Amino acid sequence: MTAPIDIDRLEAEVRGALERRELEQLRALLAATYPPDVADVIDRLDDDDQIAVFRLLQPEQAAEVLDETSLDATRELISELTAAEAADILEELDSDDAAAILTEDVPERQQALLDAMDPADAADVRALLRYPPQSAGRLVNDYFVAVRPEMSCAQALDELRAIVHDSAVIVYLYVVEEGGRLVGTLSLRNLLVVPPTQLVRDLMRPNPIAVAPEADQEEVARIVSRYDLAAVPVVRADGSMLGVVTVDDVLDILVEESTEDVLRFGGASAGQPDETYFTVPIRTAVQRRLPWLLLLFVGGSLTANVLGMFESELEKMVALTFYVPLLIGTGGNTGAQTVSTLIRALALGEVRLRDAWRVVGREVLAGLVLGLLLGIVAFGKVLVDGQIFVLAGAVALSVVAICVWANVIGALVPMAARRMNVDPALVSAPMITTLVDATGLAIYLLIAGAMLNL
Amino acid sequence: MTAPIDIDRLEAEVRGALERRELEQLRALLAATYPPDVADVIDRLDDDDQIAVFRLLQPEQAAEVLDETSLDATRELISELTAAEAADILEELDSDDAAAILTEDVPERQQALLDAMDPADAADVRALLRYPPQSAGRLVNDYFVAVRPEMSCAQALDELRAIVHDSAVIVYLYVVEEGGRLVGTLSLRNLLVVPPTQLVRDLMRPNPIAVAPEADQEEVARIVSRYDLAAVPVVRADGSMLGVVTVDDVLDILVEESTEDVLRFGGASAGQPDETYFTVPIRTAVQRRLPWLLLLFVGGSLTANVLGMFESELEKMVALTFYVPLLIGTGGNTGAQTVSTLIRALALGEVRLRDAWRVVGREVLAGLVLGLLLGIVAFGKVLVDGQIFVLAGAVALSVVAICVWANVIGALVPMAARRMNVDPALVSAPMITTLVDATGLAIYLLIAGAMLNL
Numbered sequence: 001m002t003a004p005i006d007i008d009r010l011e012a013e014v015r016g017a018l019e020r021r022e023l024e025q026l027r028a029l030l031a032a033t034y035p036p037d038v039a040d041v042i043d044r045l046d047d048d049d050q051i052a053v054f055r056l057l058q059p060e061q062a063a064e065v066l067d068e069t070s071l072d073a074t075r076e077l078i079s080e081l082t083a084a085e086a087a088d089i090l091e092e093l094d095s096d097d098a099a100a101i102l103t104e105d106v107p108e109r110q111q112a113l114l115d116a117m118d119p120a121d122a123a124d125v126r127a128l129l130r131y132p133p134q135s136a137g138r139l140v141n142d143y144f145v146a147v148r149p150e151m152s153c154a155q156a157l158d159e160l161r162a163i164v165h166d167s168a169v170i171v172y173l174y175v176v177e178e179g180g181r182l183v184g185t186l187s188l189r190n191l192l193v194v195p196p197t198q199l200v201r202d203l204m205r206p207n208p209i210a211v212a213p214e215a216d217q218e219e220v221a222r223i224v225s226r227y228d229l230a231a232v233p234v235v236r237a238d239g240s241m242l243g244v245v246t247v248d249d250v251l252d253i254l255v256e257e258s259t260e261d262v263l264r265f266g267g268a269s270a271g272q273p274d275e276t277y278f279t280v281p282i283r284t285a286v287q288r289r290l291p292w293l294l295l296l297f298v299g300g301s302l303t304a305n306v307l308g309m310f311e312s313e314l315e316k317m318v319a320l321t322f323y324v325p326l327l328i329g330t331g332g333n334t335g336a337q338t339v340s341t342l343i344r345a346l347a348l349g350e351v352r353l354r355d356a357w358r359v360v361g362r363e364v365l366a367g368l369v370l371g372l373l374l375g376i377v378a379f380g381k382v383l384v385d386g387q388i389f390v391l392a393g394a395v396a397l398s399v400v401a402i403c404v405w406a407n408v409i410g411a412l413v414p415m416a417a418r419r420m421n422v423d424p425a426l427v428s429a430p431m432i433t434t435l436v437d438a439t440g441l442a443i444y445l446l447i448a449g450a451m452l453n454l
Numbered sequence: 455m456t457a458p459i460d461i462d463r464l465e466a467e468v469r470g471a472l473e474r475r476e477l478e479q480l481r482a483l484l485a486a487t488y489p490p491d492v493a494d495v496i497d498r499l500d501d502d503d504q505i506a507v508f509r510l511l512q513p514e515q516a517a518e519v520l521d522e523t524s525l526d527a528t529r530e531l532i533s534e535l536t537a538a539e540a541a542d543i544l545e546e547l548d549s550d551d552a553a554a555i556l557t558e559d560v561p562e563r564q565q566a567l568l569d570a571m572d573p574a575d576a577a578d579v580r581a582l583l584r585y586p587p588q589s590a591g592r593l594v595n596d597y598f599v600a601v602r603p604e605m606s607c608a609q610a611l612d613e614l615r616a617i618v619h620d621s622a623v624i625v626y627l628y629v630v631e632e633g634g635r636l637v638g639t640l641s642l643r644n645l646l647v648v649p650p651t652q653l654v655r656d657l658m659r660p661n662p663i664a665v666a667p668e669a670d671q672e673e674v675a676r677i678v679s680r681y682d683l684a685a686v687p688v689v690r691a692d693g694s695m696l697g698v699v700t701v702d703d704v705l706d707i708l709v710e711e712s713t714e715d716v717l718r719f720g721g722a723s724a725g726q727p728d729e730t731y732f733t734v735p736i737r738t739a740v741q742r743r744l745p746w747l748l749l750l751f752v753g754g755s756l757t758a759n760v761l762g763m764f765e766s767e768l769e770k771m772v773a774l775t776f777y778v779p780l781l782i783g784t785g786g787n788t789g790a791q792t793v794s795t796l797i798r799a800l801a802l803g804e805v806r807l808r809d810a811w812r813v814v815g816r817e818v819l820a821g822l823v824l825g826l827l828l829g830i831v832a833f834g835k836v837l838v839d840g841q842i843f844v845l846a847g848a849v850a851l852s853v854v855a856i857c858v859w860a861n862v863i864g865a866l867v868p869m870a871a872r873r874m875n876v877d878p879a880l881v882s883a884p885m886i887t888t889l890v891d892a893t894g895l896a897i898y899l900l901i902a903g904a905m906l907n908l
Binding site for chain 1: 486488490497524525526611614615624625642643646647661663678679680681682684701702704705706708709710711712713714715716717718719720721722731732736739740743744746747748750751752754755757758759761762765768769772773775776777778779780782783784786787788790791792793794795796797798799801802803804805806809812813816819820823824827828831832835836839879882883884887888891892895
């Protein structure tokens with residue numbers, strides 16, 4: 001058994017071998033190491049060492065490593081290679097992976113490298129690039145086994161043996177009619193346990209689940225995970241099969257999407273798929289962030305009007321002001337907790353729309369308890385600050401009211417979004433904070449005004 | 455080709471058939487429908503119809519449907535079945551899925567149902583339950599094919615044919631020595647293309663990647679997605695093989711984790727895996743939320759001290775107060791955008807620690823541009839409120855300074871976390887908001903004090 005590898009140790013071994021110029025030993029060490037681990041070590045090396053290590057790899061492993069290195073390292077490695085060398089390596093990759101490198105990592109050399117590639121491989125890559133970014137068409141792997149319904153199972157197995165591409169993990173065979181229409185799937189495992197003379201037609205599962213080349217990759221991921229597939233066929237509008245999207249690509253999509261959810265929750269929108277942090281022009285980054293900030297700013301500027309309405313109270317007692325940021329901050333924090341809990345519960349199907357009132361009841365109760373506990377702390381804090389007893393009471397009571405209110409808002413907004421068929425995950429923490437700010441202020445100043453007779 | 459099914463239409467068909475009592479037609483319709491789709495329709499029906507539809511399913515499909523229905527529906531269906539009926543259905547499921555239903559959906563009937571199950575199946579489930587929740591041991595599927603290194607490839611294929619469990623998608627065979635130690639893996643596809651007399655020993659990939667039964671499910675997902683595996687073997691400390699975790703379980707884990715990231719970013723922590731929104735006692739929910747709120751409250755109470763330091767300025771001009779919530783709110787929103795962008799960039803490897811100063815430079819520039827644009831709006835807002843020109847200038851200048859400052863904080867905090875080997879995803883929006891609140895206030899009041907000669 002090989003436990004997850006110790007990258008620090010591998011890095012030290014590689015550096016040591018480089019220093020002692022033990023290139024043959026290093027070559028053997030690298031050949032015995034999984035490509036993602038080699039890629040991690042290369043990511044950590046200086047530019048000169050990166051290319052030195054990379055040149056020791058066999059072509060097929062080099063391709064897999066290049067597919068796994070970080071953007072910086074991939075660019076650096078390709079820049080050190082001649083177009084012919086780089087093209088040889090790209091040819092070893094599945095066309096979807098080669099297309100991803102050419103569009104995301106070295107877009108400026110895309111044409112030159114495609115021209116240097118074997119024409120057939122280049123044509124495969126160019127075919128993928130015709131589909132929009134983040135679509136199923138961009139992820140298509142065309143190493144799949146197609147069989148005819150009238151074949152025997154023995155003939156189907158012969159078809160499988162004729163496919164030479166080694167890296168394809170084949171779980172299903174695809175049953176395709178004369179004319180190219182996909183009509184069924186066959187699991188390799190089932191094929192092995194039936195009599196060889198049985199017809200494919202009688203063994204296949206009809207009505208295969210498939211996606212269109214234009215389908216968004218998120219939709220592809222949803223289907224693969226919903227139906228527990230190892231690969232999903234991509235089928236054109238005329239019913240003919242373009243290829244398959246395999247589950248390893250779906251895993252990558254889900255990892256990517258999960259960071260997009262955080263981005264969204266922080267009130268920033270994800271950009272184009274080919275972009276990375278440093279490749280987005282600042283102008284573009286600002287353009288994307290501004291509308292959202294502006295909207296929140298306009299919503300937030302209501303707080304100035306609320307405070308303006310209480311000008312005379314604030315003049316009579318300036319100390320009222322001191323607790324404004326603390327109170328609205330606490331409301332925002334409580335609301336952010338509730339909204340993230342609800343987004344998750346809705347996404348996992350733990351809560352449905354018809355549960356709305358149960359949810360509100362629960363959150364009111366939780367807000368009450370949290371508010372009472374924080375209210376006690378707030379009471380002490382105001383007294384320690386040297387303020388009068390009644391002000392301490394007003395702040396404490398406001399904490400309770402604001403916690404309850406923020407919990408209700410944090411529960412209702414994502415449910416309202418679901419009701420209006422908007423993805424609840426689009427509700428962000430800043431949105432809730434801004435909603436709670438102005439209303440929380442009014443609650444505080446009304447309570448304080450009444451208690452202090454201002 | 456079957457496109458993703460139209461659940462609304464399927465629901466209408468099922469309801470129609472139920473109403474017209476066309477049970478035989480309904481049985482045929484259900485048999486031709488994929489289990490997740492049947493489960494979705496059942497989720498939408500009333501309790502009586504749910505069980506009526508469920509009873510029309512064949513045992514194997516019933517099991518798969520029960521595995522996919524929502525918590526509420528699963529509980530309802532099981533409560534309508536006798537222990538013997540429910541046990542029959544659970545026996546059809548892989549033991550990891552049966553264990554999940556018994557612990558998450560009907561924990562109160564766990565013992566009774568296990569006692570009613572076939573002793574061998576029950577023993578398999580009980581074995582899984584010995585491992586901690588969310589560990590690899592809980593996800594183990596024991597339908598795998600073990601072969602000996604000294605077998606021929608033809609013999610290995612015979613072993614595969616002897617495994618009768620139909621639902622197992624088999625991609626790899628596992629090579630196990632006398633004594634039970636896992637020594638290699640064999641892809642089914644490779645096995646089919648070599649001469650039947652070749653020895654397993656010579657074809658297998660040695661040093662297989664494996665995980666321990668105690669490994670956290672997140673670690674399992676990371677390994678499966680890192681090495682693009684279709685299944686990962688779970689190996690005990692003595693090297694013997696317990697079973698495999700298949701990629702469909704990993705997909706489910708990733709979907710679950712992605713909602714956990716949002717939860718964390720909102721400042722709420724995920725609970726135990728067996729819990730759902732409604733099954734967590736409110737007392738527990740409050741206990742989990744309180745420490746974090748309390749910490750933020752104590753941090754946030756600094757704002758009261760900052761405001762107290764500027765008491766005389768605030769007394770001279772109460773209107774200063776009006777813009778406090780707006781300014782610190784804007785700082786919080788800007789900071790939340792930056793921090794979520796950085797968390798993503800760090801997670802995807804687009805930004806590394808050595809890029810820190812480039813990142814700060816970029817965020818200062820972006821903050822400056824965003825601040826200037828928002829500052830213009832702020833300037834107008836203050837004038838519209840009827841305040842003096844110099845106050846409008848002070849607020850506008852503060853917006854610029856606070857946007858820059860919030861961007862720097864939002865960029866540096868996740869990088870500092872990475873530096874200290876803390877997961878940057880643990881940095882939450884409320885944390886940044888609270889950090890920016892007190893400092894943003896001080897910036898505003900210093901600028902305003904200087905400009906207004908207070």
